[in-house]
Amino acid sequence: xxxxxxxxxxxxxxxxxxxxxxxxxxxxxxxxxxxxxxxxxxxxxxxxxxxxxxxxxxxxxxxxxxxxxxxxxxxxxxxxxxxxxxxxxxxxxxxxxxxxxxxxxxxxxxxxxxxxxxxxxxxxxxxxxxxxxxxxxxxxxxxxxxxxxxxxxxxxxxxxxxxxxxxxxxxxxxxxxxxxxxxxxxxxxxxxxxxxxxxxxxxxxxxxxxxxxxxxxxxxxxxxxxxxxxxxxxxxxxxxxxxxxxxxxxxxxxxxxxxxxxxxxxxxxxxxxxxxxxxxxxxxxxxxxxxxxxxxxxxxxxxxxxxxxxxxxxxxxxxxxxxxxxxxxxxxxxxxxxxxxxxxxxxxxxxxxxxxxxxxxxxxxxxxxxxxxxxxxxxxxxxxxxxxxxxxxxxxxxxxxxxxxxxxxxxxxxxxxxxxxxxxxxxxxxxxxxxxxxxxxxxxxxxxxxx
Numbered sequence: 001x002x003x004x005x006x007x008x009x010x011x012x013x014x015x016x017x018x019x020x021x022x023x024x025x026x027x028x029x030x031x032x033x034x035x036x037x038x039x040x041x042x043x044x045x046x047x048x049x050x051x052x053x054x055x056x057x058x059x060x061x062x063x064x065x066x067x068x069x070x071x072x073x074x075x076x077x078x079x080x081x082x083x084x085x086x087x088x089x090x091x092x093x094x095x096x097x098x099x100x101x102x103x104x105x106x107x108x109x110x111x112x113x114x115x116x117x118x119x120x121x122x123x124x125x126x127x128x129x130x131x132x133x134x135x136x137x138x139x140x141x142x143x144x145x146x147x148x149x150x151x152x153x154x155x156x157x158x159x160x161x162x163x164x165x166x167x168x169x170x171x172x173x174x175x176x177x178x179x180x181x182x183x184x185x186x187x188x189x190x191x192x193x194x195x196x197x198x199x200x201x202x203x204x205x206x207x208x209x210x211x212x213x214x215x216x217x218x219x220x221x222x223x224x225x226x227x228x229x230x231x232x233x234x235x236x237x238x239x240x241x242x243x244x245x246x247x248x249x250x251x252x253x254x255x256x257x258x259x260x261x262x263x264x265x266x267x268x269x270x271x272x273x274x275x276x277x278x279x280x281x282x283x284x285x286x287x288x289x290x291x292x293x294x295x296x297x298x299x300x301x302x303x304x305x306x307x308x309x310x311x312x313x314x315x316x317x318x319x320x321x322x323x324x325x326x327x328x329x330x331x332x333x334x335x336x337x338x339x340x341x342x343x344x345x346x347x348x349x350x351x352x353x354x355x356x357x358x359x360x361x362x363x364x365x366x367x368x369x370x371x372x373x374x375x376x377x378x379x380x381x382x383x384x385x386x387x388x389x390x391x392x393x394x395x396x397x398x399x400x401x402x403x404x405x406x407x408x409x410x411x412x413x414x415x416x417x418x419x420x421x422x423x424x425x426x427x428x429x430x431x432x433x434x435x436x437x438x439x440x441x442x443x444x445x446x447x448x449x450x451x
Contacts, residue, residue: 006274006298013269016296020181020322021085021111029115033062036107043100044093044109049424050077051446054093058112067127070120073113074127076446078152078427079145079191081121082174083420084114085183088285090318092420121190130199131158136437139164139229141208144172145419146235146410148195149426150433153444155198157434162229163200164220166207172237174419176262179289181296185265211382222383226405231433234383234393234401234408235426238373238416244281248339257282257290257370264293275366277301279348281336282370283313288320290368291328302328303362307335307353331362339367376412390415398432399425407433 060069375391409425
């Protein structure tokens with residue numbers, strides 16, 4: 001069986017999308033855990049945005065206390081199992097391990113974190129319990145990493161928490177937007193179920209609108225949430241892909257990168273769109289995910305087209321190396337000026353940015369846009385909350401917006417970062433909500449809070 005224009009069999013595609021960092025065996029984990037120096041004031045802990053106590057969880061692995069190890073991880077990061085798979089550890093904890101210590105090869109912190117969290121999940125270990133009900137209710141808009149994290153900590157404090165999610169499944173980009181060879185959809189949904197076990201209610205297929213009447217039975221007006229809850233957390237991430245604003249952008253065969261990745265996440269290889277020659281515009285980590293997955297699906301030729309030079313790419317080095325190893329071709333200093341085709345894509349015209357302004361044509365039958373996402377400023381305007389000139393929601397040290405009832409965190413505040421950054425934002429927002437409603441400061445593991 002083949003998919004679209006691929007010559008690969010289903011079995012070959014499945015092999016191409018196998019776990020890029022497979023789980024450790026017990027023997028491997030014990031050997032690796034015992035390499036750790038258990039540093040005092042560990043640089044790896046500082047490098048982690050959620051400040052997981054890395055030496056503590058690794059030492060517990062070394063002593064075969066895997067549930068205790070998982071508890072240390074999830075205490076600081078409720079999506080610790082997901083982050084073990086998708087975090088850019090080379091740029092965070094593992095990068096700090098090499099840079100700040102005497103070890104030549106970093107401890108494989110990410111894989112050890114996965115080993116501990118997977119063990120707890122697979123064995124049904126109860127990591128935390130919901131707190132005693134405190135009589136307060138919080139609504140959370142968005143079920144991505146920030147929303148899940150905020151919901152977890154609030155539930156542990158005894159809040160009645162309802163999460164509103166517009167999509168059929170919870171988890172945000174962890175569920176819909178991560179490369180399939182890094183993390184499966186089921187891995188993300190497993191952590192969603194952990195949040196549900198704390199008593200958090202998820203209302204899926206439910207869009208929140210502001211300043212207008214709900215257009216369907218699956219929409220709720222934001223004012224309704226104000227009357228139903230004592231506080232609201234906004235964790236809606238970013239919007240759709242930025243526009244190229246060039247002729248031919250609406251042709252068949254032009255896709256947004258996240259839509260393409262979401263299609264891959266279905267693992268229904270017969271329905272995933274694919275061309276023979278795929279041109280991906282952009283040079284960030286999402287662009288890398290798009291080019292590598294198109295290639296692994298069986299596209300004959302995949303190109304990454306970027307307006308600047310190789311040294312200017314925003315993707316992490318290890319992501320770029322992965323793309324090169326997959327046989328991706330790179331077109332530098334080229335800006336798309338037109339997508340050509342009669343109903344569907346047949347080529348893309350680009351202008352050289354090397355001073356010549358020469359226009360050339362790239363034959364292709366599929367174009368994927370990975371040029372960043374829009375900020376959801378219209379929604380913020382309708383809510384009446386302040387945002388900066390880049391469209392990012394303004395918050396104070398409690399993650400509170402200009403409307404005292406509304407809190408926010410994640411990509412809608414930072415403009416787009418890692419899942420682990422969103423998790424930390426959700427944690428700080430939960431602390432800020434509790435400070436606001438009860439005038440009481442609580443500190444969870446890995447929280448750095450202004451007093």
